[in-house]
Amino acid sequence: MANDKVVLEIDPSNITTVPDEPKKKNFVYKDPYWSNKEAKHMIVTLEYPDGRKSTASIQDKDGTNPDYKAVLEEFGEEVLDENTAEGVKRRDEQIKKRLERKETEVVRAKQEQLFGAKLQSFEIDAVKDSDNIKLKRLIRKAKSPMEVQAYTTILLMETMDEQKES
Amino acid sequence: MNKRNPEEFPENGFIIVASLKERFYKAAIECAESVKLFWPEAHITVFVDHEEWIKPSDWNHADYIVHWEVPKHIRAKLWALGNTPYKGITCYLDADMVCQHEDVENVFEQLPDDLDLLFTKIRPYNAKVTKLSNTEEMTAHCGWFLYRNNPHTIKLMEDWYGEYIAQNLHNDHGYVNDIGDYPDDVRKWDTFTMWKLLEYGDTKVKWKDDLHVRWNFVNGYKDSELEDEEIVFWHYTIPEHEIHLKRK
Numbered sequence: 001m002a003n004d005k006v007v008l009e010i011d012p013s014n015i016t017t018v019p020d021e022p023k024k025k026n027f028v029y030k031d032p033y034w035s036n037k038e039a040k041h042m043i044v045t046l047e048y049p050d051g052r053k054s055t056a057s058i059q060d061k062d063g064t065n066p067d068y069k070a071v072l073e074e075f076g077e078e079v080l081d082e083n084t085a086e087g088v089k090r091r092d093e094q095i096k097k098r099l100e101r102k103e104t105e106v107v108r109a110k111q112e113q114l115f116g117a118k119l120q121s122f123e124i125d126a127v128k129d130s131d132n133i134k135l136k137r138l139i140r141k142a143k144s145p146m147e148v149q150a151y152t153t154i155l156l157m158e159t160m161d162e163q164k165e166s
Numbered sequence: 167m168n169k170r171n172p173e174e175f176p177e178n179g180f181i182i183v184a185s186l187k188e189r190f191y192k193a194a195i196e197c198a199e200s201v202k203l204f205w206p207e208a209h210i211t212v213f214v215d216h217e218e219w220i221k222p223s224d225w226n227h228a229d230y231i232v233h234w235e236v237p238k239h240i241r242a243k244l245w246a247l248g249n250t251p252y253k254g255i256t257c258y259l260d261a262d263m264v265c266q267h268e269d270v271e272n273v274f275e276q277l278p279d280d281l282d283l284l285f286t287k288i289r290p291y292n293a294k295v296t297k298l299s300n301t302e303e304m305t306a307h308c309g310w311f312l313y314r315n316n317p318h319t320i321k322l323m324e325d326w327y328g329e330y331i332a333q334n335l336h337n338d339h340g341y342v343n344d345i346g347d348y349p350d351d352v353r354k355w356d357t358f359t360m361w362k363l364l365e366y367g368d369t370k371v372k373w374k375d376d377l378h379v380r381w382n383f384v385n386g387y388k389d390s391e392l393e394d395e396e397i398v399f400w401h402y403t404i405p406e407h408e409i410h411l412k413r414k
Contacts, residue, residue, distance in 0.1 A: 100291050108386040115385070115402050118264075122196075136203055140266040141396070 032071050033083040042080060044071055117145035121152040126159050170230055177254030178274040179209035179229075184219075184261050185242035189409045191219045194261040199227040201265040208270070213246040215239075241356055244327035253315050260309040260401060267380075267398040276377055277312040282319040283373035285311045288357075292386040295355065298348055304361040306375040309401060310382035318370040322363060330359045 030053075032044040040060040044067075047053050060068035072080075121127055121139050130136060135155040142148040182198060184191035191214050198210045211230040214220065215238045220231055230251065237245050243258075250256040255274045277284050285306035290296040297303050313319050333353050335342040345353065352358040363369060379391045384401040 104291055104386050104388075107388060111385050112402070115400065133203065137268075140200060140203065140264065 029071050029074060031083055032075055032080050033087050034080055037080075037084075040068065042068065042071060114142070114145055114148070117148040118142065121148050124152070124156070126156055127152060130155055130159060132158060172230070172251040175230070175251050175253075176209045177252065178256070179211060179250075179252040180257045180259055181211045181213065181246055181250055181252075182228075182259045182261055183213040183236075183243040183246045185213075185215040185236065185238060186240060187409045188216070188219050189404055189411065190261045191216070193404055195224050195227050197259055197261055197263050197265070201259075201270060202227055204265050204268050205271040209252075211251055213242065213249075215242055241327065241330050244323070244330055244356060247313070247323035248320050248327065250315060250320075255312055255314055257312050258310065259399070262404050263310065263382075263399050263401050265398065266400055267396050269380075269396070269398050273381070273398070274312070276381065277314065280372060281374055282314045282316060282371045283311060283322070284313075284377050285373070285375040286377045286379055286382040287375050289379075289384070289387055289391065291388075292384060295352055295358075298352065298358075298361075302365070304355075304357050306357070306360065306364070306373075307382055307384070308357045308360050309384070310399060312377075322367075322369050322371045325363055325367065325369075326356065326360055329363060330356050333359055 027046040027048045030045040030047050032042050035041040035043050035057065042058050044056050044058060045053055046056050056067070058065060058067045058071065118139060127136070127139070132155055135151055135158070138151045139148055139155070142151060180198075180201060182194040184194040191212075194212050194214070198212060201208050201210060209230075210228050211232060212224075212228040213232045213236050215233065215236040217233040220233065224231060232246075232249075232251075236242055239245065243260075247256075247258060255277055257273050285308065287305055288296055288307045290303075296305070313323070332343050333345060341350065341353070348358070364371070364373060378395060379387060380395045380398050382399055382401055383392070383397040385403055
């Protein structure tokens with residue numbers, strides 16, 4: 001019958017275990033740096049033969065972490081110190097760049113608003129077709145949307161006055 | 167349509183180019199109009215690849231509108247540069263610019279006698295790509311510049327067009343011409359082509375890129391760059407969605 005149980009009888013004295021062998025690591029350590037040197041905490045990139053990369057956090061609280069020992073032996077404390085300093089510099093530069101980008105975005109938005117106001121002003125037929133060069137120049141040169149609005153209003157009022165007179 | 171004679175043009179003038187999208191042509195005419203507002207005597211040539219876009223009123227703003235032989239190409243600009251009708255100095259303006267200062271009438275005096283070509287500098291904080299490698303950087307802003315009509319400068323302009331086409335030539339297997347270790351992304355920038363020609367070409371053109379930013383103040387530049395000077399040419403960007411709309 002297919003569902004019958006098979007009883008295995010094993011004599012424990014016949015069991016032999018495979019001796020523990022240190023596992024061969026299939027990656028290399030790259031670019032280690034300190035996350036917190038005092039706490040013996042480092043960050044390291046693990047690079048695998050197929051090109052994959054992963055980031056590992058290694059901490060040696062009780063002095064028994066073999067990875068911690070291996071990284072220090074391979075690179076030395078000085079290299080970790082240097083990598084840490086470079087990393088901090090790189091991070092600071094990225095922060096600076098990010099802030100600059102943000103600042104540029106704000107500036108750009110403000111400038112676009114001003115330019116948009118000028119476009120709107122020149123889309124008004126009475127402005128576009130006006131011969132009032134002085135005021136049209138002032139609208140083009142305006143430094144704020146409010147200024148654009150003010151000069152546009154003056155131009156329109158002058159045009160209305162001219163129309164009344166004629 | 168045009169009854170004006172290029173032989174009688176003034177020595178110096180502006181060229182603006184619009185191709186492929188009508189919105190660029192609209193911008194080109196607006197740009198010409200803004201130059202005329204501050205300098206009515208300025209001479210302006212607009213190159214356009216679609217004759218049907220030209221309206222009679224456009225002639226109130228541009229002195230000369232050229233459509234014959236203008237290639238229907240995204241960089242028709244590069245073709246037009248070598249075909250400037252001006253015998254002295256040409257000021258090239260991107261279509262998406264407006265003039266906003268009377269000092270525009272001094273523009274041709276900005277090109278020193280010992281130079282053939284003069285740009286403003288790109289501001290890296292406001293540009294998509296400037297750095298090509300650790301030692302190579304594109305610095306000249308190719309959206310506004312002054313150049314002299316002499317054989318070697320005109321040859322550079324013609325090479326600019328030819329090289330740009332070569333740089334973007336591709337078949338089913340990809341790009342035909344190698345551009346070394348530079349990223350393929352830069353192929354679409356004519357700034358890259360000009361940079362290559364100036365850095366690695368054998369041109370005799372004497373050039374600089376240190377003209378004051380007021381002549382080509384791009385949207386996003388910091389006001390502090392102006393150093394209390396006033397903007398002469400404002401350089402904006404036409405929103406992408408507008409480019410694809412038909413002209414009203």
